[in-house]
Amino acid sequence: MSNIPEDLKYDKSHEWIKIEDGKALVGITDHAQTELTDIVFVELPEIGAEVKTGDVMLVIESVKVAADVYSPVNGKIVEVNEEVESTPELLNQDPYGKGWLVKIETDDSGETLLDAAGYRSSIE
Amino acid sequence: MKQTVLYNQHISLSASMVDFAGFMMPVKYTSIIDEHLNVRKHCGLFDVSHMGQIKILGKDAKSFLQYLIANNVDKLRIGQVIYSPLLNETGGVVDDILIYMLNETEFLLVVNASNIEKDFTWIQTHLSSTYENVSIDNMSMNYSMIALQGPDSEKLMKKTGFELADLSYYEFKEIYYKDEKIIISRTGYTGEVGFEIILENSLAESFWIMLLNEGKEFNLKPVGLGARDSLRLEVCFPLYGHELQDDVLAIESGVSWAIDMNKESFIGREALVNTRSNYKLIAFEMVERGIPRAGYDVCQGDNSVGKVTSGSFLPSLKKNMGLALVRKEQTEIDSEIFINIRSKYVKAKIVKKPFLLPFNRRKN
Numbered sequence: 001m002s003n004i005p006e007d008l009k010y011d012k013s014h015e016w017i018k019i020e021d022g023k024a025l026v027g028i029t030d031h032a033q034t035e036l037t038d039i040v041f042v043e044l045p046e047i048g049a050e051v052k053t054g055d056v057m058l059v060i061e062s063v064k065v066a067a068d069v070y071s072p073v074n075g076k077i078v079e080v081n082e083e084v085e086s087t088p089e090l091l092n093q094d095p096y097g098k099g100w101l102v103k104i105e106t107d108d109s110g111e112t113l114l115d116a117a118g119y120r121s122s123i124e
Numbered sequence: 125m126k127q128t129v130l131y132n133q134h135i136s137l138s139a140s141m142v143d144f145a146g147f148m149m150p151v152k153y154t155s156i157i158d159e160h161l162n163v164r165k166h167c168g169l170f171d172v173s174h175m176g177q178i179k180i181l182g183k184d185a186k187s188f189l190q191y192l193i194a195n196n197v198d199k200l201r202i203g204q205v206i207y208s209p210l211l212n213e214t215g216g217v218v219d220d221i222l223i224y225m226l227n228e229t230e231f232l233l234v235v236n237a238s239n240i241e242k243d244f245t246w247i248q249t250h251l252s253s254t255y256e257n258v259s260i261d262n263m264s265m266n267y268s269m270i271a272l273q274g275p276d277s278e279k280l281m282k283k284t285g286f287e288l289a290d291l292s293y294y295e296f297k298e299i300y301y302k303d304e305k306i307i308i309s310r311t312g313y314t315g316e317v318g319f320e321i322i323l324e325n326s327l328a329e330s331f332w333i334m335l336l337n338e339g340k341e342f343n344l345k346p347v348g349l350g351a352r353d354s355l356r357l358e359v360c361f362p363l364y365g366h367e368l369q370d371d372v373l374a375i376e377s378g379v380s381w382a383i384d385m386n387k388e389s390f391i392g393r394e395a396l397v398n399t400r401s402n403y404k405l406i407a408f409e410m411v412e413r414g415i416p417r418a419g420y421d422v423c424q425g426d427n428s429v430g431k432v433t434s435g436s437f438l439p440s441l442k443k444n445m446g447l448a449l450v451r452k453e454q455t456e457i458d459s460e461i462f463i464n465i466r467s468k469y470v471k472a473k474i475v476k477k478p479f480l481l482p483f484n485r486r487k488n
Contacts, residue, residue, distance in 0.1 A: 035140075037140070037152055038152075038155050038157045040157075040415070041415070063156045063350060063437050064156070065417075066417070066465075
């Protein structure tokens with residue numbers, strides 16, 4: 001059973017989002033990291049990059065496959081998790097914690113995003 | 125969706141399951157990289173029950189096989205296994221298979237899961253009236269298959285009480301387990317010392333559990349299809365659907381060593397003699413960062429010269445490497461090539477095969 005924390009928002013493309021004080025913290029879900037298998041490389045975006053909802057924001061490479069990660073909001077990348085560049089396994093080991101990917105400055109409220117139940121039914 | 129007899133075992137071990145050739149198979153239990161490294165260092169247990177078994181029986185079985193396969197059946201003695209591509213009339217590969225000689229009139233073929241029906245139909249179609257005393261039996265639904273691979277696999281088999289010390293590479297024995305005959309061969313697809321066990325479905329679960337329990341002291345871990353692929357790629361073993369294809373000349377795919385052109389007649393021989401070969405299977409290592417994958421374009425200068433057939437991060441070598449089918453010209457070791465990875469041209473260089481030596485070619 002996939003771990004889907006109740007206090008987060010989700011995108012159909014398997015990103016989780018936590019919006020607080022005009023900033024969206026984004027990562028990939030437990031379901032995503034299981035499907036991808038061992039993650040070996042994360043290509044993080046530039047700080048300052050502008051993103052629109054649905055844009056490919058970064059690429060994750062696993063032993064089996066390369067996967068696009070999409071921006072769930074409109075905004076600007078203000079922080080990236082450099083630790084995942086040196087230790088990509090963090091995405092497999094702790095996708096909701098140490099495996100966070102980017103922080104996006106945004107005006108979006110996240111209302112159109114899925115809640116935990118909505119994401120759960122989208123993957124079943 | 126089909127399941128092997130060991131499906132519940134995989135679920136109880138928390139395996140991530142995927143559809144492979146119509147079977148729900150474990151792609152990993154813990155991590156592809158950990159499982160891969162554990163096979164190289166200790167030993168690993170694989171469920172390969174999705175693969176197929178076809179029996180060829182009768183007085184003319186041997187001569188029929190000699191026509192059917194590209195390798196030489198005369199090399200086989202009772203108790204031996206041989207590897208061969210099955211060629212089609214244009215010299216491409218229908219499948220790559222193992223042939224076990226059980227006795228003078230009984231041969232067991234082990235075939236790839238994705239090709240079971242195709243191979244059976246192929247064999248049936250080519251069984252002309254020339255071979256009167258031959259019957260073929262698709263036993264795939266009756267048998268399960270388990271692979272035990274890794275440097276500690278011999279110690280584990282010894283502990284379980286099977287007498288296998290006199291079994292050489294590519295030999296097999298029929299042994300009793302729970303009063304039923306099972307086949308244990310010294311074969312495998314990982315490049316490590318190991319065994320493959322073919323047994324009736326009803327025996328598979330207890331055999332698997334028995335090995336996992338006895339294997340604890342040797343760090344035996346279950347291994348999924350993900351690591352099975354990275355293990356075979358490290359030693360450059362070809363895979364049907366990647367290096368071996370129906371429309372790629374077998375001699376371009378790196379299996380020439382298993383084709384005996386001295387045989388007077390076999391399916392595909394004429395094509396191999398008459399068709400000009402323009403391509404070659406090369407091994408390459410990424411120089412710039414990127415992971416090559418099957419289907420990616422390979423370029424030299426301004427030209428596309430071929431395609432990647434297999435590519436991955438290789439855990440033992442900690443490098444991104446792959447195999448590609450490219451035009452023969454300018455394929456010397458160290459030549460520079462570019463792999464088109466998601467629209468970026470990423471530098472790589474041609475290297476010697478294999479990336480890692482299989483156990484039987486290592487100096488120690």
